[in-house]
Amino acid sequence: MAGRWELTEEQWLLVEPVLRPASAGVRRGRPWHDTRAVLNGVLWVLGTGAQWRELPEKYPPYQTCHRRFQQWIRDGKLVEALRLLARLLHEQGKLNLEEAFVDATFASAKKGASPSARPRRGKGTKIVAIAADNSLPLAVTVESASPAECHLVEDALAASFLDELPARLIGDKAYDSDGLDRKLAEDYGIEMIAPNRRNRSKTQDGRPLRRYRKRWKVERLFAWMHNFRRLVNRWEYHIENYLGMAQLACLHMMLRYL
Known part of the structure; x- marks a missing residue:
């Protein structure tokens, strides 16, 4: 029986073709530790x-798990696995692209990590995510906490697990920006829906803003992500390792729906 964080046999078979070492059968020296056991160790x-x-x-030894985890990041294996799972979910009708929800959550950086920033809550990093209608992740990226969230949307779209982008993107007041509205409409064909900040004139009418009532779905995604305790605070010094942890959390969540 698989432990809480371990993959079942069916889940492992979905990602095995991507994560299995290409040279495992011809490697000289010590035999490689089982890839599934390594992945379960990283998930723990x-x-x-x-x-x-x-x-x-x-x-397997923690040095082995950490080294293989970093290798998956360098080789783009985690992104490849996420794109595979996203395609499967989309084909099954479990990723609706009619509308999606964008937001960011703050994680304190505990090791003087870089790049990070010093906002009012202290030195830290932002996880920016785009959630589908069922709260499954469509994209995730990690950024410095300094820039305004409206400046981070394009990077999140560039990290999308699917080639097709959502028709509408819904965010809170942090995403109320004429420049962002225009950029998304002209370059991506995406309608940005966000309530106006208090110091701004009204640019959104009531009908599109009704969709804002469902913005709790991206908050649910972050609640799921915070079940993975390694994401609550950033302990990884290198930003790519922290992003890899966020990607692995998304992979684990998506496997539960397949």
Whole structure:
């Protein structure tokens, strides 16, 4: 029986073709540790938030798990796996692109990590995510906490797990920007829906703003992400490793729907 963070046999078979080492059958020297066991070890660290050296003995050595995790990031394997799962979910009708929801959450950086920033809550990083109608992730990226959220939307769209983008993007007042509205409409064909800030003249009418009532769906995505304790605070010094943790959390969530 699989542990809380471990993949079932059916889930593993979906990602095995992507994560399996291409040279595993001809590698010289010590035999490679089983890829599924390595992945489950990384998921244990992601889920519990524990230090790598605290990895239980049932998994391969923590040095092996950490090294393979970094290799998956460098080789783009996590992104490849996410795109595969997103295509499967889209084909099954579980990723609706009629509308999506964008938002960001703050994570304190505990090791002087870079790039990060010093907003009012202290030094930290933003996880920017786009959620589908069922709260499954459509895109995730990690940015410095300094820039305004309306300036981070294009990077999030560039990290989309699907080639097709949503027709509408719904955000809170942080995304109320004439420049963003115009950019998304002209370059991506996306309608941006966000309530106006208090110091702005009214630019949204009532009918599109009714969709804003469902913005809790992106908040639910962040609630799911915060179940993975390694994401609540940023312990990774290198930004690509923290992004890899966020991507792995998305992968785990998407597998539960397949």
